[in-house]
Amino acid sequence: MPILKDKNFPEFRGLHLWHAPMSSCSQRVRIALCLKELSWVSHPLKLDKGEHAKSEYLAINPKGLVPSLINDGEVITESIDILSYIEGKFGRLGNQSLSESVITEGQHLLQKIDEAQKDVKTCSFFFLFRVRSMMNDNEFGFFQNNHSNIELVKFHERFRTGLSRKEVQESVDRSLLFFKLIEAKIEKNNGYLLNGSFSIYDLALVPNVHRFSLMRWPFEEYPNISSWFKRIKSKDWFKLAILDWEPPELIDTFSDFVGKSKNDNISAFL
Structure with a gap:
């Protein structure tokens, strides 16, 4: 799971999501946040304007991809891994009793x-x-x-x-x-x-x-x-x-x- 161990942003308390409206990977994480009814701060990026190449975002996610999630300063990237992170922190996304x-x-x-x-x-x-x-x-x-x-x-x-x-x-x-x-x-x-x-x-x-x-x-x-x-x-x-x-x-x-x-x-x- 790509929790970026060398990255920490203590100024971001709670859940913050860098995402793009039409990004399918961003949609995946927004679903998880909505499903768990979690409060989160939105940081939308305009991919059609190249905003994911700006230094401010690359400082958070050096790969320059969306989405990126910060939870109390901890950075998590890659949508599938963010889903697993949310499950680990906030409980199962759906069925609670999978073998x-x-x-x-x-x-x-x-x-x-x-x-x-x-x-x-x-x-x-x-x-x-x-x-x-x-x-x-x-x-x-x-x-x-x-x-x-x-x-x-x-x-x-x-x-x-x-x-x-x-x-x-x-x-x-x-x-x-x-x-x-x-x-x-x-x-x-x-x-x-x-x-x-x-x-x-x-x-x-x-x-x-x-x-x-x-x-x-x-x-x-x-x-x-x-x-x-x-x-x-x-x-x-x-x-x-x-x-x-x-x-x-x-x-x-x-x-x-x-x-x-x-x-x-x-x-x-x-």
């Missing part, structure tokens, strides 16, 4: 969900984010020169010149396998990922399914995921942690773009 064997299986699922994040990013940028405002030349120059994550910088360089269809196709192909796995898990486990009830593993999955639903992934072909997500969307914390942070005009723009795309919509890659 050790189920938890072991769940850890494997968390790894799969974490690995899928790369494809969530690639597909989001290609199928959705092309129509929103991004960094201008000056902002991108600052981002290139100051962000410490070379892989992320190179991704944004490719995005600015146009992600290749090969890269996008590979992400879609992996996502297809991922959702087939999730569909089978939910069917096997009585409507949830494990043990027939909501748990940290379902929580971790929510942003993935929500993001791909914005891209109009054909979830009608996945009846178990569809039923699961319908239940998820009825929860108060779904609105508080996800919908309330998504600008309605941006979501409308995404919907129009996806609807009008022909050769560049996700169905063309399936």
